[in-house]
Amino acid sequence: MQIIDVTTTQVQIPFRKPAKWSGGTRRSAPAIVVKIITDEGIVGLGECVGPTIPTIQTIVEKEFKPFLIGCDPMRTEWILHRLEEYVLNWKQLGLYALAGIDIALLDLKAKALNTPLYNLLGGMYRSHVDFAGYLFIDEPLANAKDAEEIVKQGYKEIKIKVGRDIEFDTARLREIRAAVGPNVKLRIDVNQNWSVSTAIKAINKMEKYDLQLVEQPTPYYDIDGLAQVSKSVSVPITADESCTDFESALRLIDKRAVAAFTVYPSEAGGLLKAKQIVDLANENGIWCVTGTWAETGIATMANVHLIAASRNFPFANDTHYDYYHSDVLTTNLSFANGKIVVPAKPGLGIDISEERLGALSKEEVREMVFFDSQQQDDEFVPRIGNLL
Structure with missing residues (x-):
């Protein structure tokens, strides 16, 4: 079997309503759908998400595709290692692109072996995966009303974006x-928006509302500061922007900076690299939860297979899926009581709709994830590590 083509399609799924966070306001889920096509007719599906969709697509199409044709x-492992070495001098953007290739290769391989993808990651540990409801920054009573609806839908955990104003967030x-x-x-x-002293003050003020976790309170580069926050508050801290790859996970472990x-x-x-981080965390007594870049159903289901193959995910995981108007899948994912049943079909266990894919495709997607591009207040400029 040989790879004969690699195709990419930029898509943009509108949100039902704007999603405001500490660094800006999101209005859609942009992504790149990747297909790896073989001479035997088996097609692997993957997805890239990240901060700059046009650039990531260029990497896949212009830099990676020549390596893949004929393989x-x-x-x-051989293919992914070659690509990983190739992106060494521009690693972070390269990894966003590599993730889509990794997912597509694993989907293709599992289909060829007629087995669910989770069996390539260690086998099924759990038959369903829990997800959290999601609240972005809004007025306190509006957030409360949305939270009630989330609970009615069966979600038992809720993730809440904060960071612009301590008093306002406490009221929320x-x-x-x-x-x-x-x-x-x-x-x-x-999302990194507090200084160390602000983080300690804010968390101590908010802990009476029985917080499960506080995610990335301080800037990603200040691991010592993150460790100081962890030692100064009673609420467990989880690293997001500080934990992007295996090396950053090692630094966090060395400093005992976070609980998750x-x-x-x-x-x-990709999934194989993420599994290495999960296994490393497991060996060092650190819990894991997946984050989200607002993936389509493809990468959301890839995350499901990763979580399904590990014991180290005690929390409900991230998704923006309830904010979407549509998806590229033939059938939208179902979150029954906040859970997704892990599929038993080969590969990712999903099918895409070419009609939906065409309807959602864009020639170029430049989602302003950072900044409030349509906000009247031109004075807003995102900044991490604020003293509030």
């Missing part, structure tokens, strides 16, 4: 907790 797709948490009661887990995501890792296959370079 035996079953030689997964107060209303959310009052709305959902004591049994729903709440965690907050700061927020793992992104999209940033790590």
Whole structure:
């Protein structure tokens, strides 16, 4: 079997409503759908997400594709290692592109072997995967109303974006907790927006609302500062922007900086690299939860297979899927009581709709993930490590 073609399609899925966070406002889910096509007719599906979709697509099309044509797709480690070495001098953007290739190769390989993808990652550990409801920055009562609806849908954990204003965020948490009661887990995501002293002050102020986790309160580069926050508060801290690959995970472990890792296959370079981080965390007593770049159903299901093959995911995981108007899959993913049943079909266990793919495709997608591009306040400029 040989790879005869690699195709990419930029897609953009509109959100039902704007999603405001500490660094800007999102209005859509941009992604690149990757297909690896073989001479035997087996097609592997993958997906790239990240900060700059046109650049990532160029890497896949212009830099990676020549390496892949003519290769035996079953030689997964060999192919991925060649590409990893190739991107050494521009590693981070390269890993976003590599993730889509990794997923597509594993999907293709599992289809060829007639087995679910999770069997290539260690086998099924759990038959379903839990996801959290998601709240972005909004007025306290609006957040509370949305939280009630999330709980009615069966979600038992809610992730809440915070970071622009401590008093406002505290008021939001107060209303959310009052709305959902004591049994729903709440965690907050700061996206690096606080300084060390601000983080300690803010977390101590908010902990009375029984926070499960605080995600990335301080800038990604300050591992010592992150460790200081962890030692100064009673709420467990999880690293997101500080934990992008295996090397950064090692630094966090060396400093005992956090209790958990927020793992992104999209940033790590794919499922195999993400599994290495998960296994490393497991050996060092650190929990894991997956993050999200607002993936389509393809990469969302790839994350499901990663989680399904590991014991080290005790929390509900991230997704923006409920915010989408549509998807590229033939049937939208179903989150029954906040859970996805792990499919038993070969590969990722999904099918894409060519009609939907065409309807959502764009010649070029430049989603302004950072900045409030359509906001009247031109003074807003995102900045990490704020003293608030």
